[in-house]
Amino acid sequence: MAWVITRLCRDCLDMSCVEVCPVDCIYEYTGDDRETFPNQLFIDPEECINCGVCEPECPWEAIFEDEQVPEVFQEDIALNAKIVEFKDDFRVPEVVDKPPPTPEQVEANKRKWGYTG
DSSP: OOEEEOGGGTTTOOOHHHHHOTTOOEEEEOSSOTTTSOSSEEEOTTTOOOOOOSGGGOTTOOEEEGGGOOGGGTHHHHHHHGGGTTGGGEEOOOOOOOOOOOHHHHHHHHHHTTOOO
C-alpha cells in the first residue's frame, strides 16, 4: 500500500507534505514532458512506507491512500507509479513557504476537478 497525490495538487504545490515525509518519497518532476507529468507533486509508491503523515498536512486535501482514491482520480494512481520508470527526471523539492489556501480556494479547486467528496 502507498499514498497517492491526486490532481488536486496540480498547480498548487504546497510543500507541507514534503516537510513531514520521513523517507523523502515525495517528488517533483524536473523534466520537459509536462503533458505526461503535470505541475504537481508525486509519491513514489516503492519508497512510501505507508505512514500517512503527509495526508493531514496537505491543505489542498490532495493525498489519499491508494485504496481510498476517489473514482474521479483513479488514473492518478498510475501517474504516481510512473515515477519509478522516470526516476532521473524527479527530485525531492526544496520546501518553499507559501500561505495556505483559504477554504474557498480548496472548495473551488475540488469543483474544478469534479470532486465532491
